[in-house]
Amino acid sequence: MSGAPSSDDRYPDGHLAAPPRRPATSPLPPSATAAPAARPANAGHDADVIVVGAGPAGSAAALVAARAGKSVLLLERGPFPGAKNLYGGVVYGRVLDDLVPDWAEQAPIQRWVTRRQTMILTGDQALAIDYRNQKWGRPPYNGATTLRSEFDAWFAGLAEKDGATLVTSTVATGLLRDPLTGQITGVRTDRPDGDLRAPLVIAADGVNSFLAKEAGLYPKAGARHFTLGAKEVLSLPRREIEARFGVRDRDGVDIEILGGTGGVAGGGFVYTNLDTIAVGVVLSVTDLATSRQRPEELIAGLKAHPAIHPLVEGGELIEYGAHLIPEGGYDAMPALAGDGLLVAGDAAAMCLAAGIWLEGVNFAIASGAAAGRTAVEALDAGDTSARGLAGYRRSLESSFVLADHRKLRRAPALVLGDRTQHRYPDLICGIVEDMFTVTNPRPKRGLMTIARARLRGSGVRLRDLARDGTAALRTFG
Amino acid sequence: MSTRTFLRWPARPSSAETLSFADRMATVRFDVADKAHITVDSTVCEKCTTKACVTACPADLFVPKTDGGILFNYEQCFECGTCYMVCGARGAIRWSYPEGGHGVVFRHG
Numbered sequence: 001m002s003g004a005p006s007s008d009d010r011y012p013d014g015h016l017a018a019p020p021r022r023p024a025t026s027p028l029p030p031s032a033t034a035a036p037a038a039r040p041a042n043a044g045h046d047a048d049v050i051v052v053g054a055g056p057a058g059s060a061a062a063l064v065a066a067r068a069g070k071s072v073l074l075l076e077r078g079p080f081p082g083a084k085n086l087y088g089g090v091v092y093g094r095v096l097d098d099l100v101p102d103w104a105e106q107a108p109i110q111r112w113v114t115r116r117q118t119m120i121l122t123g124d125q126a127l128a129i130d131y132r133n134q135k136w137g138r139p140p141y142n143g144a145t146t147l148r149s150e151f152d153a154w155f156a157g158l159a160e161k162d163g164a165t166l167v168t169s170t171v172a173t174g175l176l177r178d179p180l181t182g183q184i185t186g187v188r189t190d191r192p193d194g195d196l197r198a199p200l201v202i203a204a205d206g207v208n209s210f211l212a213k214e215a216g217l218y219p220k221a222g223a224r225h226f227t228l229g230a231k232e233v234l235s236l237p238r239r240e241i242e243a244r245f246g247v248r249d250r251d252g253v254d255i256e257i258l259g260g261t262g263g264v265a266g267g268g269f270v271y272t273n274l275d276t277i278a279v280g281v282v283l284s285v286t287d288l289a290t291s292r293q294r295p296e297e298l299i300a301g302l303k304a305h306p307a308i309h310p311l312v313e314g315g316e317l318i319e320y321g322a323h324l325i326p327e328g329g330y331d332a333m334p335a336l337a338g339d340g341l342l343v344a345g346d347a348a349a350m351c352l353a354a355g356i357w358l359e360g361v362n363f364a365i366a367s368g369a370a371a372g373r374t375a376v377e378a379l380d381a382g383d384t385s386a387r388g389l390a391g392y393r394r395s396l397e398s399s400f401v402l403a404d405h406r407k408l409r410r411a412p413a414l415v416l417g418d419r420t421q422h423r424y425p426d427l428i429c430g431i432v433e434d435m436f437t438v439t440n441p442r443p444k445r446g447l448m449t450i451a452r453a454r455l456r457g458s459g460v461r462l463r464d465l466a467r468d469g470t471a472a473l474r475t476f477g
Numbered sequence: 478m479s480t481r482t483f484l485r486w487p488a489r490p491s492s493a494e495t496l497s498f499a500d501r502m503a504t505v506r507f508d509v510a511d512k513a514h515i516t517v518d519s520t521v522c523e524k525c526t527t528k529a530c531v532t533a534c535p536a537d538l539f540v541p542k543t544d545g546g547i548l549f550n551y552e553q554c555f556e557c558g559t560c561y562m563v564c565g566a567r568g569a570i571r572w573s574y575p576e577g578g579h580g581v582v583f584r585h586g
Contacts, residue, residue: 077574077577077578078578078580078582079508079578079582082583082586083581083582083583084556084580084581084583085583085586086555086583086586087586147584147585147586148583148586149583149584149585149586168577168578169577169578169579170577170578171574171575171576171577173573173574189577190576190577191577207558208558210573210574223562223563223565226558226562228533228535228557228559230535231586233585273585276585278585285533285559285562285563286563288532288533288559288563289527289529289532289533289563290527290529291532292532293532294532294535294537295533295535296498296501296535296537317496317500317501317504318504318585319504319505319583319584319585319586320501320502320504320505321505321535321555321581321583321585321586322535322536322555322557322559323555323557323586324557324558324559324562
């Protein structure tokens with residue numbers, strides 16, 4: 001082979017495609033034994049903490065533990081952190097204020113979200129709440145669009161700078177246990193001689209968390225608690241994006257959509273990056289299965305909607321992808337600690353999917369950081385049993401992570417329920433249609449008359465509407 | 478018994494777009510592992526009436542055979558997990574992660 005590799009052959013961290021795996025003789029890179037800040041692990045241990053998964057949760061855990069002087073192995077199955085990750089577009093970075101005070105200057109941000117729409121789509125109608133706030137484009141900021149291949153790699157890099165040892169291209173294939181006590185003592189990896197031992201493992205291994213399942217922490221993980229996000233990234237000139245979405249400079253737009261998913265429970269989204277836009281659908285896995293519709297066809301349907309088409313028209317597809325989302329919320333979470341094990345991020349179903357609030361990366365970072373702090377305390381106390389790790393749940397309960405999830409525990413059922421998905425969009429758009437359609441020479445009807453007539457025609461019983469309204473108030477109020 | 482069968486991509490146009498499914502998948506980078514990370518027990522599939530994996534898989538990896546079994550391809554897998562979730566208690570689809578460093582590489586996730 002001759003000639004320099006094109007930029008497309010490079011991973012974001014500068015590696016070439018398909019980097020050679022490390023020599024089979026040692027499971028660890030040379031730097032593992034030379035990590036300067038790391039206190040040497042106890043005999044028989046490869047590290048104080050093994051963190052599985054270098055996504056936002058894992059890197060936060062690794063960063064916190066490494067800063068406290070613990071030796072940390074951060075395992076990543078992809079060739080670089082972020083390679084396996086795909087998300088619905090917005091990171092709320094304030095969660096990093098304490099850990100990385102200048103995160104806003106450092107992080108690889110695409111655009112700052114200064115315009116946010118919550119949109120309801122029916123056949124060919126659209127109703128949007130369109131909110132703008134220029135303050136969100138300045139410190140301390142609010143939401144930002146980023147690419148996970150860049151953001152996750154950046155954040156894992158911070159953990160590395162603080163002394164954690166990142167080991168990429170390595171799958172943790174199972175847990176190691178003490179044969180007598182059952183305490184988890186490390187992980188098996190897919191490297192030759194790849195067993196790694198530590199008094200504590202943090203499973204930040206993502207939505208499918210095979211480690212949390214193997215540890216028996218998951219209740220029967222049902223498909224109904226998961227949605228599939230399928231996304232297209234479309235290339236458009238930067239100026240064209242700014243003209244279509246009505247923003248300039250580094251300002252960006254986040255559009256969250258109810259409806260437009262071919263009757264499959266879920267929703268849609270459009271986000272602006274610098275010179276790409278992301279458009280996609282989020283689909284209830286169980287509903288998708290029975291609908292017999294294909295994800296990419298549902299994206300095509302959303303893109304063809306008259307409210308969305310002008311935004312995405314002519315964009316060249318540069319990447320298609322899909323990822324599961326844990327949407328079950330508080331009541332679908334696994335046990336968060338076992339003997340020698342903590343679970344964080346998507347692996348612990350920490351994603352918040354509450355209709356008007358859709359957040360995940362911030363919950364992953366906060367839960368990971370809490371896991372890192374608990375790890376340090378438990379190691380210092382010499383007790384990494386489930387009891388010794390009980391402070392993890394307590395700290396999450398007293399932070400926004402489980403406070404928000406507990407408050408919004410009814411939201412997933414409400415948002416993905418039949419009436420919200422299939423009745424209310426038509427009902428609401430119908431009322432607005434009657435409000436704004438001028439029917440001269442007939443005189444105008446009052447809003448209550450319109451609402452009552454539309455409610456009668458909607459098939460929604462007043463009793464159910466009242467019940468949902470109460471539930472919504474209790475949940476979101 | 479598990480079967481491992483590999484298919485090439487059918488160049489089937491997706492609705493509402495001119496892009497073929499093969500072109501769509503060609504936008505995604507895969508560093509394909511030698512070993513399949515999906516196995517399908519086709520004898521279970523023969524008794525399955527829904528075959529939800531066929532439509533639900535976002536990468537269109539599962540194709541029904543005339544005898545009621547399933548052909549599948551692991552090479553262009555997003556590693557999302559939808560297939561084993563919709564297969565559910567039937568348990569025909571077994572799924573793990575591809576060998577470290579292999580599989581899908583999202584650049585714009």
